[in-house]
Structures are given as C-alpha cells and as structure tokens.
Amino acid sequence: xxxxxxxxxxxxxxxxxxxxxxxxxxxxxxxxxxxxxxxxxxxxxxxxxxxxxxxxxxxxxxxxxxxxxxxxxxxxxxxxxxxxxx
Numbered sequence: 001x002x003x004x005x006x007x008x009x010x011x012x013x014x015x016x017x018x019x020x021x022x023x024x025x026x027x028x029x030x031x032x033x034x035x036x037x038x039x040x041x042x043x044x045x046x047x048x049x050x051x052x053x054x055x056x057x058x059x060x061x062x063x064x065x066x067x068x069x070x071x072x073x074x075x076x077x078x079x080x081x082x083x084x085x086x
Contacts, residue, residue, distance in 0.1 A: 005031040
C-alpha cells in the first residue's frame with residue numbers, strides 16, 4: 001500500500017474501533033478509494049463501491065447502529081484467553 005493508503009488505514013482504525021482482521025480485504029479497498037477520492041480521481045461507480053464498502057464495515061450512521069462497539073469498561077480478564085485474535 002502507498003503511504004497515503006496507510007494513512008487512510010490508520011484513520012479508519014481510529015474511526016471504526018470494532019474492525020478486526022476479517023475486515024482487512026474490504027478495508028484495503030476502502031483505503032484505496034479514500035485516497036482516490038481525496039485526489040478527486042473517482043467516477044460514479046467508484047463512489048458507489050466506496051459507499052457499499054463503508055456500509056459493510058458499519059461506517060455509515062445507519063449501519064453503525066447494527067455494530068456492537070467494544071466497551072473497555074466491560075472487559076472480561078478471560079477474554080485474552082478465549083477471544084478471537086484480530
């Protein structure tokens with residue numbers, strides 16, 4: 001990935017704390033499209049694709065309501081042994 005796409009990755013990590021390793025393929029495409037949008041180098045199809053990916057990642061206001069956010073206060077010490085790795 002380019003440095004700009006890596007920056008986009010870090011932005012997404014901060015904006016969408018519920019992402020895990022299973023989101024990587026979609027997130028990679030979202031990073032590519034985010035950088036292209038910043039450069040104004042996108043067409044309608046790419047904007048629609050970007051919107052669909054954001055929806056699948058729970059990154060739209062409507063879709064975010066369907067995502068369970070990690071709650072730091074409700075952590076269980078046993079999670080480090082039983083939780084899925086990211």
